[in-house]
Amino acid sequence: MLDVVTGFVTELRDAGLPVALTESLDAVAAVGHVDLSSRAELRSALAATLVKRQDHRATFDTVFDLWFSTRAGTATGDDERDLVTADSPAGDGTNFDDDALSAMVADALEDGDPERIAALARLAVALFAGMGSRRQVGAAYHLHQVMRRLDTEGALARLLGAAALDDDGGRPGSLDARLRADDYRANEAELRRRVEDEVRRRLVAERGPAAVARSLRRPLPEDVDFMHASREEMDALRRALLPLSRRLAVRLARRRRHRRQGSLDFRSTVRHSLSFGGVPAEPRFRHRRPSKPEIVVVADVSGSVAAFARFTLQFIHALSGQFSRVRSFVFVDGIDEVTRLFEGADDLAHAVQRVNTEADVIAGAGHSDYGNALSVFWRRWGGELTTRTTVVVLGDARNNYHDTSTWAVAEIARRSRHVWWLNPEPRSYWDTGDSVISEYAAHCDGVFECRNLRQLEHFVERMG
Secondary structure, X not given: OHHHHHHHHHHHHHOOOOOOHHHHXXXXXXXXOOOOOOXXXXXXXXXXXXXXXXXXXXXXXXXXXXXXXXXXXXXXXXXXXHHHHHHOOOOOOOOOOHHHHHHHHHHHHHHOOHHXXXXXXXXXXXXXXXXXXXXXXXXXXXXXXXXXXHOHHHHHXXXXXXXXXXOOOOOOOOHHHHHHHHHHHHHHHHHHHHHHHHHHHHHHHHHOHHHHHHHHOOOOHHHOOHHHOOHHHHHHHHHHHHHHHHHHHHHHHHHXXXXXXXXXXXXXXXXXXXXXXXXXXXXXXXXXXXXXXXXXXXXXXXXXXXXXHHHHHHHHHHOHHHXXXXXXXXXXXXXXXOHHHHOOOOOHHHHHHHHHHHOOOOOOOOOOOHHHHHHHHHHXXXXXXXXXXXXXXXXXXXXXXXXXXXXXXXXXXXXXXXXXXXXXXXXXXXXXXXXXXXXXXXXXXXXXXXXOHHHHHHHHHHHO
16 A cells, blocks of 8 residues: 555646655555555545645645546446446447437436436446457546537536426426526436546546546646647636635735844844843844835736736736735836726726736737837836836737847846846747847846646746
8 A cells, every 4th residue: 555655646746736755655654544445534535634725725635536446337248238237228239329418418417416427427438439459548538538429518408408398397497497507417417527528538448547637637736838828728827816815915015024134233132132241142133124126017918918917907006915015017018007907906807807808908000019008007007117016027028020129128128126027938949039038037037937737836936
């Protein structure tokens, strides 16, 4: 069992979960206190010792289901053929009738019996997943093949329509109809989950848990690339943003408190030591005022970098209490200040949406023009920059071959305390095509690759 848990911990680390040596030792110790025949107990014990954050739980559950794949209660070989014969009107399953299959799916969703749903999932994977072939495709392909044939969404829609029209009270939308509809949705989700489990179980049996885990590995929310995130990953990013900002705010505040203690004040220490017979029992320090930087964010909101800019603006404004002031500017080929949209906003996501609709950022053709935007920024607001101001520019520096106006960045840097540039593109893409990042980098204190929440968090910690 020790080797199994060790392999499991290694796979969690490969998936991105931060698991320390002490936590892996705790997991091994916890396993000794649970019933190993109970997957639920084993899952809870390992999760309690190895998972630190709720947004990592989904990755943990996926790896657990693969690494501790159950083989009990599943049909294989002759048993599988018996299941097809018993449950299928087609007998051997080679010419499975679509109407009969639709009826079986509808009956399972309406009945909600766990054993019936599990049996249907095993049957569907056996008939429609296309497993056992030489093609090394991922679990998503097999799952799509099965769910396409089952058409659970169609069956669910028909049941929901029937629940609304055939209500015992004769009134659509009544409590009984809504409860039945909720049951149907839950049963449909359970059937999908059972199919996923069966596909994974068979893949593990064919290829081993390590190989399947690699094929199913997905980045954690903090490692998702802003510019290539799917809709589902975007939702995960939004859910992770506020908890991450809260944790980071606590760390910044703690670090600032610790920095209040300045250098040793030797004269004061000696003077106060007289009451202890000249022994410096209580060192005295020069206390300094904790300084909070003023942040000015200048963000490109065009094209593919728009998602990066929106998340960064939302993240920095969520941490606004850690800065003396936060001002925000957005641009495409024109530039506009949007600080007003964030002031007093209870919902930062809504404020970001208002930026998309209310900001005046188009001055010409509507293509990114860093040179024009930065020069206008300098002329209109450059006089308001001070030695306490940190300017953060967000963008890929793809200037569509316009004039770069690097002089504007040089002037901004001369007036400000720091100028940082965050680029959401991989470093290998910098200075290719119309990218002019090196020209601007010459006048910045630092240019950083910032493609995900983890990199953004590290930068804000440095800035704070």
